[in-house]
Amino acid sequence: MAIRRALVSVSDKTGIVAFCKELTQQGVQVISTGGTKTLLEQENVPGVGISEVTGFPEILDGRVKTLHPAVHSGLLAIRDNAEHRRAMEQLGLDYIDLVVVNLYPFKETIAKPDVSYEDAIENIDIGGPTMLRSAAKNHAFVTVVTDAADYEQVLAELKAGGDTTLETRKRLAAKVFRHTAAYDALISDYFAKQLDEPLPEKLTVTYEKIQDLRYGENPHQQAAFYRKPLAGAGSITTAEQLHGKELSYNNINDANAALAIVKEFDEPAVVAVKHMNPCGVGIGRDIDEAYRKAYEADPTSIFGGIVAANRTIDKVTAERLSDIFLEIVIAPDFTPEALGILQRKKNIRLLRMGGLSSAAERRPEWLVTSVEGGMLIQQSDVHxxxxxxxxxxxxxxxxxxxxxxxxxxxxxxxxxxxxxxxxxxxxxxxxxxxxxxxxxxxxxxxxxxxxxxxxxxxxxxxxxxxxxxxxxxxxxxxxxxxxxxxxxxxxxxxxxxxxxxxxxxxxxxxxxxxx
Missing domain, CATH: 3.40.140.20 (AICAR transformylase, duplication domain)
Structure with missing residues (x-):
């Protein structure tokens, strides 16, 4: 098989013009819709509009444009099935070999603090997921791309052999179903919040990978770090690492525990954590006094621990922190002098953590704990x-x-x-x-x-x-x-x-x- 026709309809247009230019240079016909079509025309990329394929105009403010047999027959037809080929020929339909689609920005829309319910609903994509699922189901014959990061490999294989490999198509199809599942999970979660149904009869959650980890709690355990798609400030998932080695599984767990404790206090506070338990906590007139108390609480256990503060680390406090071995220091910020002092220590990890709200402003979140064969979910304890x-x-x-x-x-x-x-x-x-x-x-x-x-x-x-x-x-x-x-x-x-x-x-x- 060879890629002859591509259907392109993207919300995120990163790299799409260059990609489509390369497609046309390889003899691929580009079919496009809506804003994608307008952009390609402006950039003089040859192609045809979706209405030329379907014989039907885009209607209802673009809500209906690709939901048509001419599109989905071209995507779902099994190329080596004689009955399918006969039906396509009788109806004058043609195959679509490549689909490049990413979806309406639902996540970005609901992330806006002032988003209206109507705007959120309007940004639920219907045609996009349908095309993606059709193409991914028929990945034996159709290549489907949702991520601009995959453009380069698709082009390389197209140039090398006129088509992508089955292995690549399988990988891209799997990526599609993860993509649409995550998209639907966000929509489901949005409706649950709108209806105040935090514990529905079916619960679908989605997370985005931050990084693979070297190992889990122990070296023989595989692990990775994920975050919620709309994770807010004030969590370890959104911290900015300023210095030090990559975080480990245990680092992340301990840092999360330290953050939970330091959020209890509005006055200057420092928390030292070892193996998920506080080994020293102190509050004071300033962050230096708070740290001295946290250290004096247990000078032995703090060694190799995690320290979290709810105020900017200054020079004096940084000098004290540098006197011992610490895995991580977390704070809203570090003065330039403090950062310079702590960065002399090669292995210490420094995390800048914005968004530490006052104790009175904390709201419970839903926490998930895995059990074999299932999970438990409960509100966080912010009493x-x-x-x-x-x-x-x-x-x-x-x-x-x-x-x-x-x-x-x-x-x-x-x-x-x-x-x-x-x-x-x-x-x-x-x-x-x-x-x-x-x-x-x-x-x-x-x-x-x-x-x-x-x-x-x-x-x-x-x-x-x-x-x-x-x-x-x-x-x-x-x-x-x-x-x-x-x-x-x-x-x-x-x-x-x-x-x-x-x-x-x-x-x-x-x-x-x-x-």
């Missing part, structure tokens, strides 16, 4: 606690300073793997017990890490105490105030222990399990 939400259940109420530390610790403990216990003092974490099979074990780890600093500190628990043993440990360590959800059938036991040791305890009524 924010205020003083008014707290219920004091002990005889002694927390002091203003204790209350401040309790609220600080509650913002952090929600991001610690369950079972979780966190100790805080002077607006910094001093002990973190993460991912333990029982709450007493988590408390022991946090208290041991804090050491003498535990005296006068506060304790936060991500879920209720099933009995009073955790509070007994807290009392021995000198903890003075506790925050926890409450809700256990043995709450009264815990309250009694707290009262016996003059510990102020408040219930939040909210649990923060993070498995």
């Amino acid at each position: 924010s606690l205020s003083d008014a939400d707290l219920k004091v259940v002990t005889t002694r109420e927390p002091t203003p300073e204790e209350l401040k530390q309790l609220l600080f610790s509650w913002k952090v403990v929600k991001h610690v793997k369950s079972n979780a216990i966190l100790l805080a003092k002077d607006s910094m974490t001093i002990g973190v017990g993460a991912g333990q099979m029982n709450r007493v074990g988590a408390a022991r780890i946090a208290i041991e890490q804090a050491g003498e600093k535990a005296r006068g500190a506060v304790l936060a628990s991500d879920a209720f105490f099933p009995m009073g043993d955790t509070l007994e440990l807290a009392a021995k360590a000198g903890i003075t105030a506790v925050i926890q959800p409450g809700g256990s059938i043995k709450d009264e036991e815990s309250i009694a222990v707290a009262n016996a040791h003059n510990i102020a305890m408040v219930f939040t009524g909210v649990r923060h399990f993070k498995h």
Whole structure:
């Protein structure tokens, strides 16, 4: 077979004029529609309009132009099927060997903050996906192109042998079905949001590859990094890497965890993360004080960790950061002096992260977790606690300073793997017990890490105490105030222990399990 006729209709016209000129030089007739036809005529590229092929005008503001038997017969006819050939000859129809189509810019349209519903609907392509699917189905005979990046290979094969190889046609057909599936998924998601149906009976999601990764959590696991088509600022998927090696799978996971925690704070804050758990969190008058607290919280675990800040990194802070080995530093920006200091370290990755909204402006997103044979979907945990939400259940109420530390610790403990216990003092974490099979074990780890600093500190628990043993440990360590959800059938036991040791305890009524 040979490519003799091509149908070209593109919204994104990148490279299309040069491509079509090359086609015509190879003796290929170019059929075009609408704006593509106008552009090719302006550039003196010979060809014919779609109406000359169909014998029917483009109507309804261009909504109907390629939905015609003359088009789809030419695309779907099986060339080595005698019945198909006979039908084409009897009806005076001709084959179409190459389709070059990309779709109306639906994604770009709905990304506009002021887009109207009517404008969104008008940018749903109908004829384009239909032609793509027809051509891709019949890829044994038809070449179909959706991406300008493929023009060069198609031309090279056309020049070499008059047609593309079957292998190329298969690859391009597979690309078409991914392309149209992603397009339809965006439309489906748009309607779900319009109708406030976030959990429909069928859920189709689409992502765009950012990069292949060297490996996953471990070297024997294959991995890649994808993002949502309309991912907004303030996520690791839209960060700008200013320096350092390519991000790894574990880097990305840890960086995402660090970002989630630092977004809890409006005041200057720094978060250090190791293996998805915070090892140090601090807030201060400026970013340097916040970093010093985050570092002092656990000088051992921060080594080789990820640091996220919610303020620009300045020269002084950069000098402190450069004193130890860190995998990543994430911040809204870096001063030129800070960037120069940190770029001296060859392996550190520096990410500039815009769009960190205030804690009050955060909105829940839908998070997807894979399970074998399916997936779970839930809203992200962006619950924010205020003083008014707290219920004091002990005889002694927390002091203003204790209350401040309790609220600080509650913002952090929600991001610690369950079972979780966190100790805080002077607006910094001093002990973190993460991912333990029982709450007493988590408390022991946090208290041991804090050491003498535990005296006068506060304790936060991500879920209720099933009995009073955790509070007994807290009392021995000198903890003075506790925050926890409450809700256990043995709450009264815990309250009694707290009262016996003059510990102020408040219930939040909210649990923060993070498995």
